Every structure is written in structure tokens, then in C-alpha cells.
Amino acid sequence: MVELTRKQREFARREEDILSAALSLFDGNDWQSVTVAQIANKAEIGKGTVYKHFSCKEEIYARIALSHFEKFREQWPTKIPEDNRLAAVEQILRLAFQVSLDDPVGAKVAHFCHRAEVRKRLPEAVAKAFEELEKQDQCFFEELLEAGMSCGEIPRQSVEELVIALHASFHGTLRMIWDGDIAAFKGLTPERFIEINSRFMVAGILGKRSH
Known part of the structure; x- marks a missing residue:
């Protein structure tokens, strides 16, 4: 293992300070209006110092989002189970929801980073990191x-369309939680809402396609 120099350690520490400052400022409804200057002020450094670490605010978003994805992937199955694939699908969905509940700021930023206008402003290496993660997850x-x-556990249907539907249901569920829409349902907690929607998504996998 290569030992970092003091200058490298200080650079890495300052970068973490910037990300921590950004995370604290992003914990609110108007987080997208937070400026680089505000992040610098929160981190108690100059605005120019932020740009020594990140080329733009979108790159800060990206680093937070990638960190969020890593929290999920740390618990991601390493291989496809040989039996009960449907249970594995539900396990992954519940895991993704739980990680999003545990890290709501990271989840919101990660959701935002799916936008094309955000991606096109990212440095090439960071954009490729996103693409690679998404490709791996989608393929799995x-x-x-x-x-x-193939084994008959799930009815034959378009895998591509199924993934699109699951993706939409997943992000729609989180959006309702973030926007406070579930408050319209008296006594409904985010955890219970996620449980209901996870079951609905699995039931959708087993349902017949409309023609």
C-alpha cells in the first residue's frame, strides 16, 4: 500500500470537508439552489479552493451520488441465486429502498444525477464511472x-420493459416520500409505504402483460 504524503493527505481531507459541507447544505427542499460559494463558506475555505478539487457543482453532486451508490453496492449480491430469483428481486428492491431511507440526501442527489443536463457537465472520467455502474447494475x-x-418462476415477458417499469415505480415511490405526498394517507410511514410498493412491484413482475 502506497503511503500518501502530508500534502496528499491534506488535499484528501479538504476534499472530504467540501463534500461534508455540501451534504449538510443539501439537506433541505431548496438544495439545488445551493451555490459553490455557500459550500466554500460552510467548509471555511475560499471558493477558488473548491474548484481545485471539483470542476463544477455537478461534479460535487456526482461524488455524493457515487458514494451513495457504493453504500448500496456494498450489500449487492455477488452472483445470481440458483433458486428463488423472485425473492432475490424483492430483496434487492427492499435493499435499495432502505439505503435510500438511510441516506436521503445522497439518494436525492443520485436521483438528480440521472438527468442528461447534469451528466453532460461532468468530467469524462466521472461520467464514465456513472455509466459503468449503471451498466453493471442493469446487466445483473x-x-x-x-x-x-428461463426456469418458469417468472412469466416470459420483455425484460427491457420490465426493468423500465421497476425503475419508474422505484423512483416514483421515493419521490412521493421526499415530497411528503404520503402524508395524505393517515398513519402511513415511509417504511410501510415502501413495503406496500415493494410487494406491488413484485406482483407486477408476476402479472400478465396487457395486449
Whole structure:
């Protein structure tokens, strides 16, 4: 293991300070209006110092989002199970929801980073890191669903359309929680709301396609 120099350690520490400052400022409804100057002020450094670490605010978003994804991937299955693929799908969905509840700021920023206008402003290396993570996750999920269909556990249908529907349901569920929409349902907690929607998503996988 290569030992970092003092200058490198200080650079890394300052970068973490910037990200921590950004996270604290992003914990609110108007987080997208937070400026680089405000982040610098929170981190008690100059605005120019922020740009020594990050080329733009979108790159700060990206670093927070990638960190959020890593929290999820630390618990991601390493291989497709040989039996009960449907249970594995539900486990992954519940895991993704739980990580989002545990890290709401990171989840919101990660959701925002799916936007094309954010991606196009990222440095090439960071944009590629996003693309690679998404490709790996999508391939794993598609292979899991395909394996379930091949053994008859999941009805044969378009894997691509199924992934799109699950993606929309997942982000729609989180959006309702973030926007406070579930308050319209008396006594409904985010955890219970997620449980209901996870079951609904799994039921949708088993449902017949409309023609």
C-alpha cells in the first residue's frame, strides 16, 4: 500500500470537508439552489479552493451520488441465486429502498444525477464511472429476471420493459416520500409505504402483460 504524503493527505481531507459541507447544505427542499460559494463558506475555505478539487457543482453532486451508490453496492449480491430469483428481486428492491431511507440526501442527489443536463457537465472520467455502474447494475438485474423466466418462476415477458417499469415505480415511490405526498394517507410511514410498493412491484413482475 502506497503511503500518501502530508500534502496528499491534506488535499484528501479538504476534499472530504467540501463534500461534508455540501451534504449538510443539501439537506433541505431548496438544495439545488445551493451555490459553490455557500459550500466554500460552510467548509471555511475560499471558493477558488473548491474548484481545485471539483470542476463544477455537478461534479460535487456526482461524488455524493457515487458514494451513495457504493453504500448500496456494498450489500449487492455477488452472483445470481440458483433458486428463488423472485425473492432475490424483492430483496434487492427492499435493499435499495432502505439505503435510500438511510441516506436521503445522497439518494436525492443520485436521483438528480440521472438527468442528461447534469451528466453532460461532468468530467469524462466521472461520467464514465456513472455509466459503468449503471451498466453493471442493469446487466445483473436483467440476467436475474431472465434466469427467473428461463426456469418458469417468472412469466416470459420483455425484460427491457420490465426493468423500465421497476425503475419508474422505484423512483416514483421515493419521490412521493421526499415530497411528503404520503402524508395524505393517515398513519402511513415511509417504511410501510415502501413495503406496500415493494410487494406491488413484485406482483407486477408476476402479472400478465396487457395486449
